[in-house]
Amino acid sequence: MANIVTGIGTSHVPSVGAVIDNNKEQDPYWKPLFDGYQPARDWIQDNMPDVAIVVYNDHASAFGLNLIPTFTLGVAEEFPPADEGYGPRKVPTAVGDPDLAWHLAESLILDEFDMTIANEMSVDHGCTVPLSIMFDKPEQWPCKIIPLCVNVIQYPPPTGKRCFDLGKAIRKAVEAYDKDIKVAIFGTGGMSHQLQGERAGLVNAEFDQSFLDRLTTDPVGLTKIPHVEYMREAGSEGIELVMWLIMRGAMGDEATETYKFYHVPASNTGAGLIVLEDGSQK
Amino acid sequence: MNREYRDIPGTYVMDGQHCRKGYHLNMFCMSLNKAENRDEFRKDEAAYLEKFKLTDEQKKAVLERDWLGMLRLGGNIYYTFKLAIFDGRSMQFVGGAMSDVTEEEFRQMMIAGGRPVEGNRSKKEQEQSNG
Numbered sequence: 001m002a003n004i005v006t007g008i009g010t011s012h013v014p015s016v017g018a019v020i021d022n023n024k025e026q027d028p029y030w031k032p033l034f035d036g037y038q039p040a041r042d043w044i045q046d047n048m049p050d051v052a053i054v055v056y057n058d059h060a061s062a063f064g065l066n067l068i069p070t071f072t073l074g075v076a077e078e079f080p081p082a083d084e085g086y087g088p089r090k091v092p093t094a095v096g097d098p099d100l101a102w103h104l105a106e107s108l109i110l111d112e113f114d115m116t117i118a119n120e121m122s123v124d125h126g127c128t129v130p131l132s133i134m135f136d137k138p139e140q141w142p143c144k145i146i147p148l149c150v151n152v153i154q155y156p157p158p159t160g161k162r163c164f165d166l167g168k169a170i171r172k173a174v175e176a177y178d179k180d181i182k183v184a185i186f187g188t189g190g191m192s193h194q195l196q197g198e199r200a201g202l203v204n205a206e207f208d209q210s211f212l213d214r215l216t217t218d219p220v221g222l223t224k225i226p227h228v229e230y231m232r233e234a235g236s237e238g239i240e241l242v243m244w245l246i247m248r249g250a251m252g253d254e255a256t257e258t259y260k261f262y263h264v265p266a267s268n269t270g271a272g273l274i275v276l277e278d279g280s281q282k
Numbered sequence: 283m284n285r286e287y288r289d290i291p292g293t294y295v296m297d298g299q300h301c302r303k304g305y306h307l308n309m310f311c312m313s314l315n316k317a318e319n320r321d322e323f324r325k326d327e328a329a330y331l332e333k334f335k336l337t338d339e340q341k342k343a344v345l346e347r348d349w350l351g352m353l354r355l356g357g358n359i360y361y362t363f364k365l366a367i368f369d370g371r372s373m374q375f376v377g378g379a380m381s382d383v384t385e386e387e388f389r390q391m392m393i394a395g396g397r398p399v400e401g402n403r404s405k406k407e408q409e410q411s412n413g
Contacts, residue, residue: 015373029393059360060312065305083315085367153360155287155297194397196359197350198292200377201388203396228286232403236293237359265392268373 002100002177004170006049006184007251007276008040009215009244010133011191012056014125015267017089020132033271036261037133040275043259044134049184051097051144053104053170055246056126056188057152059084062118068154069116071166073108074123074147075101082122091128092138094145100177101146107173113166123147130188133273143184152189152240161223163242167249174250187247189240191262192233193269202235203270209262211241212272216257219248247276254279291405292381294353304356310334310344311361314368323368349379 016033019025025034061082063069076096081088108115127147135142151157158166167185174183191208194200211234214222223245230239248255259275287295294300301308310331313319323330331341343351344365352362359376366376378388381397391397401408 060308060364061315064312065301065308065361083317085314085320085364087317153296153358154301155295192396194293195363195373195377196353196380197294198381199290199397199402200292200380201391201397202399202402203392204399205395207399228284228290231287231293231295232290233399236290236295264395268377268392268396270396 002174002179002181002183003278004174004183004185004250004252005278006044006047007247007255008130008134008184008186009212009247009272009274009276010130010186010188011266011269011271011273012126012129012188013266013269013271014084014129016271017125017129017132020137021090033263033266036263037273040259040261040273041134041136043275049143050181051100051146052184052186053146053148053250054127054130054186054188055148055150055243056130056186057240057243058149059124059126059153061124062122063149065154068151070151070158071113072116072118072121072149073101073105074118074121074149075105076119076121079121079123079127079145079147081128082124084124089125089128091132092140094123094127094131094141094147097144097146100179100181103177104146104170104173107176108166108169111169111172113169118149121147121149126188130186148246150243150246152242156227157239157242159227160225160242160245163245164219164223164249167246167251170246171250171252185247185250187244189243190234190238191241191270191272192235192238194235195237195268197236199235201268203264204234204238205262205264205270207233207238208270208272212260212262212274215244215248215274216255216276219245222248251276251278252280289405291402291408296358300356300358302356304358306335307340307344307352307355307357308361310336311357311364314364320368349376353380
């Protein structure tokens with residue numbers, strides 16, 4: 001039987017990808033962020049999953065406004081990095097796991113989560129930056145990747161509760177998969193930030209730190225945060241945090257916190273990182 | 283439908299109404315994902331814009347790089363930022379342009395912890411405190 005053993009929550013700030021690509025991690029501006037990432041990078045080397053489900057949002061790269069699916073599961077053999085306007089990032093093409101991905105798609109739809117299925121999809125910084133944060137610069141990503149893309153750009157995104165429930169359904173589906181593999185799930189985006197308008201630059205460290213704490217102590221409470229509260233308190237783009245709740249739902253009731261880190265600023269963003277483990281496996 | 287978010291100051295929420303208004307503007311921006319389109323836009327910006335059904339106001343905002351104007355005309359930052367990428371501009375530059383400070387001032391604000399949420403939560407609250 002397969003198990004979800006690891007949950008990672010992380011921001012997916014594009015400039016963090018650029019810093020890694022250009023070897024600028026030791027610049028004074030970026031060093032504190034990368035020092036904070038290091039323990040999680042070390043930890044995952046000793047706890048490598050076979051497959052990572054990466055929950056993220058596309059930023060007008062693979063999806064435009066012509067078609068706006070709420071949840072899209074990538075079932076392809078591989079997912080090339082997208083050209084977001086600078087040319088594609090020079091990172092490995094993510095190798096998929098079509099067998100598990102199709103199992104997930106079928107299980108989730110029959111479990112009443114109406115997933116969109118993507119047989120061809122490029123992945124932008126939303127997916128590749130979290131991989132770089134955890135795995136640095138390998139020739140190939142060290143595990144298979146299943147992208148799960150969530151609409152958070154067109155209002156309304158799915159509610160926090162819907163995301164949490166989807167996570168729970170993912171856990172159930174993974175546990176019903178017949179291969180004996182270890183699965184990690186990444187919830188990415190956020191934390192507090194606002195990129196747009198006269199209020200651009202908003203960061204709310206108090207909100208972010210409370211969110212990080214409550215991921216282990218009060219996840220159900222987090223599912224009750226309405227969209228307007230994310231936008232008001234954590235900035236209009238802080239609403240990306242609903243994606244962390246898919247990860248959290250997939251970690252089950254027994255999740256324990258292994259590592260947590262928070263830093264302001266990464267570009268225009270409050271940057272958080274959390275590592276959760278499945279306590280029921282211990 | 284509850285539109286409580288319209289009370290948040292300096293924020294242009296991409297709801298259905300906003301999407302309808304800015305659809306072609308945003309899709310023009312997204313077209314810059316393709317290298318051949320970037321080349322064509324670089325050659326003659328105004329001519330390239332004719333391929334999209336933008337209003338005259340939207341065209342003017344694009345040509346003048348009126349970052350806030352584009353949002354008011356239906357733009358969404360994830361899309362309009364494609365134009366900033368085309369220009370080689372950073373998110374701090376665009377953030378500064380939209381909030382009326384220089385890129386450096388914006389960068390310093392971020393280093394100091396970002397724009398505080400205190401006083402920036404609600405238009406109603408701001409009006410009350412301004413008497």
